[in-house]
Amino acid sequence: MSGLSNRYVAMRDFQATSEDEISIKVKERVQVLFMERDRWRVSKVDLSGQVLDPPEGYVPRDCLVNEMPVEQQQWFMDIDKAETEKLLLSEPNIDGSFLVRPGRDLSYCLSVRKNKQVIHYDIERDVTQGFFIHIGRYFTCVHDLVLYHRYHLEDHKCLPLVPFLSSLSSSENWERPSSDFTLVRKVSDFDISHYRFTRWESSWKEGRRKVLVHTMSREFFTRNHFMSGMEVLKTLSHRNVAELYALCTTEDPVYIVTECMEKGDLQSFLCGEEGHRLSESELLHIADQVLVGMAYLEAKRVLHLDLCCRNILVGNDLVCKISQFGFAIQEKGKHVWPPGKKMLVKWMPPEVIEQGEVSSKTDVWSFGILLYEIFSLGQTPYKGVTSKEAAKNMLAGYRLPMPPLCPADVYDLMLKCWYEDPRKRPTFQQIVESKIFF
Structure with a gap:
């Protein structure tokens, strides 16, 4: 399913005790091949996704966690209830489209479009048992909860659920007018060869609330062929690589818009x-x-x-x-x-x-x-x-x-x-x- 990752990280060591199991150590990465209730069949992989030896085997489900935090998942968006409903009810979304957003008291909420309305399900967390929507069905991470409820969401007949689509994230729509962004607070600035670069905590009036805007003169941007670097960045997707959201290259200064990180x-x-x-x-x-x-x-x-x-x-x-x-x-x-x-x-x-x-x-x-x-x-x-x-x-x-x-x-x-x-x-x-x- 697009938007749901099958890449996981071991939270603890596990020693195989039968021929169909595989031993893993904490922080080793695996790819989940298929899932059973209490154990999953996996293969070890390196950072590029290349399968390592031994080829595959079973491990307990509760010793794995999805490698990407909730906030870095494709289907997460830091917006409120009203903005969520506006997004899910807009094209190109259909019944069954969903996203996860912040909920009450540092929790999360699963929002799903159904019959041209949006239904909101609170995701709660039990300190000892994990995340849940319905008592009795607990998950190690929110990703696995979403994966399960893709087919098992109570009273929901628009199956399967699919991650929301935003026209703002379309690779054909990177260029935006600078008026779409409000520069709120200067984060840092520095000079390279008499050219000033500044980073701003900014707000985007559509979709995402907070972004980081890198500004530089159009002369420097053009002279140093920065667009080639932006074309490279468009192809990347990794939890330790900042995501590119938009570009404003037709005006001076140029804006390069990426995700905002709280600590600078x-x-x-x-x-x-x-x-x-x-x-x-x-x-x-x-x-x-x-x-x-x-x-x-x-x-x-x-x-x-x-x-x-x-x-x-x-x-x-x-x-x-x-x-x-x-x-x-x-x-x-x-x-x-x-x-x-x-x-x-x-x-x-x-x-x-x-x-x-x-x-x-x-x-x-x-x-x-x-x-x-x-x-x-x-x-x-x-x-x-x-x-x-x-x-x-x-x-x-x-x-x-x-x-x-x-x-x-x-x-x-x-x-x-x-x-x-x-x-x-x-x-x-x-x-x-x-x-x-x-």
Whole structure:
């Protein structure tokens, strides 16, 4: 079913006790092949969805949870009851269309169109048994509740249920007038080569209430071929990659509209009061999310080329998402640094600075610098040194020292990311498989 994911994560270890079962460890990813009442048949997969050995087997249903939080599911929307009814009753939705929205007291609500009306079902949560609509039928996560009630919603005859469709999310309708958005609060700004970039918490008058708007001059947007990066972003869908909602490219300044994350960018977050209270395990959790997102891009053969803490967005519960895809390109053979694009020199490896050669190993080097930022709580790499001096020192063999909060094995990984020969640097998938962050 479109919009319902069959990708899950293990919440705890399970040791197989029969030939038709499969052993899994906490945080391993699986793809659900089919479901029985108390156990599901699964196959282990990597971040790209590639099936791993052993091929498949049964595990208890209650040790798995869908890999995407409710708020990141395609069928979730942060709107109120009136807006929900307006959306579900509009085209192209039909009877059976549904969405999940915030409910009362931090719970959720399942809203379903039926006979050209909208019926609302409260999703409640029992602390010990899980989520439910009807007492006696409990689910580990809201996703599984939705999956079950697709066919078992009481008194609902418009089956099966299908996720809502919004004309605003159509890939043919990315371009919007800037008047659709109200810039509410400046989140951050920075300069690249005399051009000012600003991020704004904004409101969208249609559909979604809160969005993040990145503004820049149309001259810079055009000169640096940002549209190619936006075309790449349109093809991506991952819990650790910021979603593109809309573009406003015909006026000056240009608006790039993405999902809004409550805590702002990672660099500012780490430097703030909340960042200075983070534990080592929380810093590792942040690093792991960026890693998982980059492994996804690697599997998609996408080069980000602008990976640094200020381009990672942070939400509630320390959810992190990679953003700022203006420099991104699809990897097809050998690449050189795009002509005219300004690079973040302090995050770039030797082959880019000297020959302009880029590859997925460019992002691996930048990931090592980003780890330095994380474990120094947002400190700028090569602080107090110009980009030219930093490049000269790096080319002579200098590497950043281990930050005070950095575990020794993570610093060892950073040094591997900074091998001069890109062929010796690990891939993101290899780093994921090392399980270094958990």
